[in-house]
Amino acid sequence: MANDVSAPLTTEFAGLRSEEMILNLGPQHPSTHGVLRLVLVLDGETVIQCTPIIGYLHRGMEKIFENRPYMAGPRYIDNADYLSPMLNETCYAGAVEQLMDIEPPRRAQYLRLIVGELERIASHLVAVGTYGLDLGASTPVLWCFRDREQILDMFEAVSGHRFTHNYMRVGGVLYDLPKGWIQTCEKFLDNFEKVSLPELHELLTGNEIFEARTQGVGYIDPQQALAYALTGPVARASGVNFDLRVNRPYGAYREIAVRTQIRQDGDCFGRYRVRMDEMAESVRLCRVALANLPGGSITTRSPIALRPPRGETYYAVESARGEESIYMISDGSEYPYRAKLRGPSFVNLQILPELLRGSKIGDVIAILGSIDIVLGDVDR
């Protein structure tokens, strides 16, 4: 991949010969959001060419799935998109359930929705906070992590783990909500909606410098978004009306309607605003789900050694970054024959070289941050 970068070109300007510079941004760099490496060809401050080089965090996740029983899958898929593990687990569990043709009880589906939406808030908080950090504002990230911390505490209470939750099971979820969890959650939602989110808006949304840095930067038009198969907030910020929770509802989303958040800006500012709006929408969804939380069991009875019948299926959920999906093939044994994971970050990252051409170094970070990739999801 590195060899694709052509040899330094020379440019003539007013008779002065200037040579382009190749800058290796990453894999160890404060704001490549992990171990992404960008080989930039620079003419002064302007980017002429960008080659993303990935794979520094490759853990052979898909091969691991093939060597572990179905039951162990959720624990490994946690680490794929490590900022939204609950949503990854929902994806894996859903795929196996679809293969086995079982449906989890309604309560389990509602619980999946609640933790999923909380996870979406947590993930968007990291995205927005680190985006502020990328642009040089040091406070948003700490305010965001303050709120995210409360979500992680709630996850710890419900699943026993703060980060790699291992909460979803094929046919349901592992534990029911502990005592007092609903009150804690409602308190958090109230506080988040009334205090934290307005605070964040105040700090970033109307800020002249923030607007100057994000508006019109990294413009993706809708056709381009479709052509690159972008999904999630990145696509919705470009006016692509696509949200799996609405267009192919799964689980409890068949009962609870989601209002898709779309903007037509198509720039970094639009992507930031879509994330902010989605957080507010997630709060609403959590409230609705908590109010209508059905009783009953949280998991179907299923054997410990799962043996789905032979067949193959595709199951997709709307993760915080877009369409997270698994193509799973079962050969009737205890292990998946193949589990292909589609990471939304990986797909969304493809458009980066095209967006970066002709932008300034400062914009490289702004655009990269606005796409909000997680390298665990890119490299898997």
Next chain:
Amino acid sequence: MNPVLQNVIHFVITFVFSMLFLMGSASILVYLERKVQAYVQERYGPYHYGPQGILQAVIDPAKLLLKEDVRATQTDNIIFRMAPVIFFAPVITAFVVLPFSPYMTAGALATGIIYYVALSSIDVIGVFMAGWGSNNKYALIGGLRAGAQMISYELPLVLALVGAIMLTSVLAPGCQGANPDLSTCGVGSISFTQIVAAQMRPEAPWLWFVLLQPLGLLIYYICGLAETNRTPFDLPEAESELVAGYLTEYSGLRWAMFFLGEYGNMTIVSAVATAVFLGGWSLPGTAIGFWVGLLGSFWGQVVFNIIAVGAFITKMYVLLLVFLWIRATLPRLRADQLMRFAWLFLIPLTLFNILLTGVLLLLPLDLTPRLAISAVANWLLMFIVIFSFRRLSGLSSIGKIPGWARRTGKVVDATTAGTPPAKGAPELAGGPVRR
């Protein structure tokens, strides 16, 4: 006492005070910076050493001094080693002219402001040498950015001070009274002592220049932020883009010199703003005559000077806290926006301010109405600038996509582009199961 000895003692006291104050202020600022940021960000900040972590101010520099001095092999040795010295030396030297009090001025030069401006522009050479000598691409870009930035913002910084200097031309002590001293009056003074004296005339000791030239202070402060590479102008060391900019290859003592030099620079920028716009050591009610009358000539002077130094430092630290506050609040500009902001907004604005102030001060009126008119005009101009900042500065329109560039503004329905769920698909979402 022997006047020569007196001068020597005066020099030693003031010089030692300036040096100690520079180093002390830099390390206290490091502590304050962390504490203020922690307060804004709802954290504790330094907490372990001393009450409220106050000893962190000592431990931080001590750690830096004790660290191993690492130098990459490919650096340009001489330039690399000289850069921190060239950066740090002007900071110490500029401290000499700061008027802490009538007595505590190490060198009351008649050319104070020119001296300060000249020294503060030497810094950029040190930064540029660091960027070049490090032989590191990030450092090089950081150094180039710093060069462009510091040279650009030097201009509005000086021009913003001109408004205040023009005021001294009508307010300097020599211009008052029945027979003004025509040799200095009408020219104005660039000596810090004279500027402070013009702000504490006996008849109006509260008339600080900030009341007459608020726009000057605002622009000076913004340029001061850029001069010292502080947020939102911290592009040369933008950690999210350039790792550490021109400091990337530095560590230990050399890094400490840049680090403390930067905080020293902040102190100087605030001190100059205090002297020129906030009345220096003057505080309503502090008059040397009162203390001399109360405690006698020697002790009266001592007490007065202590109070004056206290007043000066207090005002200075208020300005410094705004530095820290801004650091915790604002994101950073992009390189081209930074240059555009200086050349297309700040420099025309300061030039216009100078023109306006000059014309109004030449009106054939008494001193008081003239001052009042120029003050009102300046305040109005400042409010116009603040409230139409978006439009005037051109910042918010820089990145905007013009309407014609948006090919489509419509919402695209992507469901038609994807594969629809097949008929007879199971209740569960996603695609069908193929057996």
